Amino acid sequence: ILNVEQSPQSLHVQEGDSTNFTCSFPSSNFYALHWYRWETAKSPEALFVMTLNGDEKKKGRISATLNTKEGYSYLYIKGSQPEDSATYLCAFNPNTGNQFYFGTGTSLTVIP
Amino acid sequence: DAGITQSPRHKVTETGTPVTLRCHQTENHRYMYWYRQDPGHGLRLIHYSYGVKDTDKGEVSDGYSVSRSKTEDFLLTLESATSSQTSVYFCAITEGASGEQFFGPGTRLTVL
Numbered sequence: 001i002l003n004v005e006q007s008p009q010s011l012h013v014q015e016g017d018s019t020n021f022t023c024s025f026p027s028s029n030f031y032a033l034h035w036y037r038w039e040t041a042k043s044p045e046a047l048f049v050m051t052l053n054g055d056e057k058k059k060g061r062i063s064a065t066l067n068t069k070e071g072y073s074y075l076y077i078k079g080s081q082p083e084d085s086a087t088y089l090c091a092f093n094p095n096t097g098n099q100f101y102f103g104t105g106t107s108l109t110v111i112p
Numbered sequence: 113d114a115g116i117t118q119s120p121r122h123k124v125t126e127t128g129t130p131v132t133l134r135c136h137q138t139e140n141h142r143y144m145y146w147y148r149q150d151p152g153h154g155l156r157l158i159h160y161s162y163g164v165k166d167t168d169k170g171e172v173s174d175g176y177s178v179s180r181s182k183t184e185d186f187l188l189t190l191e192s193a194t195s196s197q198t199s200v201y202f203c204a205i206t207e208g209a210s211g212e213q214f215f216g217p218g219t220r221l222t223v224l
Contacts, residue, residue: 031211032211034211034212034213036213043202043215043216043217043218044155044202044213044215045215046212046213046214049211049212089154089155091155091213093211098143098160098162098206098211099157099160099170100145100157100213101157101171102147102154102155102156103154104152104153104154105154
């Protein structure tokens with residue numbers, strides 16, 4: 001079992017604030033790092049798949065960076081909106097197989 | 113939505129009874145997964161399949177078995193359900209070389 005950690009566990013921000021969360025994963029045997037957005041009573045929705053050290057991906061106001069040498073990824077949300085309220089999950093995909101190891105998520109609440 | 117359906121969507125059963133959950137996909141994806149979601153644990157892999165009749169265990173496989181006799185169907189069986197198997201179960205597929213995962217709508221199982 002591989003350890004994937006996310007911090008903080010939960011976060012409350014005001015509408016318009018920018019925020020970021022961290023995903024830590026093993027720095028060896030890296031293949032890919034995935035970010036998902038998970039709204040209550042729905043299924044996780046893929047945001048980014050990151051494979052290269054130094055990768056930066058962006059989708060609208062959400063962006064992510066990857067550091068495979070030190071084993072972390074940051075997810076940034078610029079100008080948070082109430083509709084950004086969700087749990088953000090990361091998943092580590094090692095090169096030893098096709099398994100995915102998920103963190104426990106960061107729960108974001110954006111207060112109008 | 114990658115054409116993934118799960119059945120049943122909700123089930124209540126009693127301890128000791130067998131239960132089978134079905135995941136069905138319409139797009140011929142090779143890899144299929146079963147996860148369970150529990151508070152404080154995020155998503156944990158139960159079993160996965162990398163082709164017809166090819167399956168492997170995940171991190172929480174005890175008490176579960178799977179079968180994949182056709183590309184489109186991946187079945188999860190609890191041979192003798194226990195209260196600790198009360199959970200929400202998600203099926204997922206991996207799409208393309210990027211390994212992006214797409215999830216089904218989930219099955220809420222309650223074992224009394």
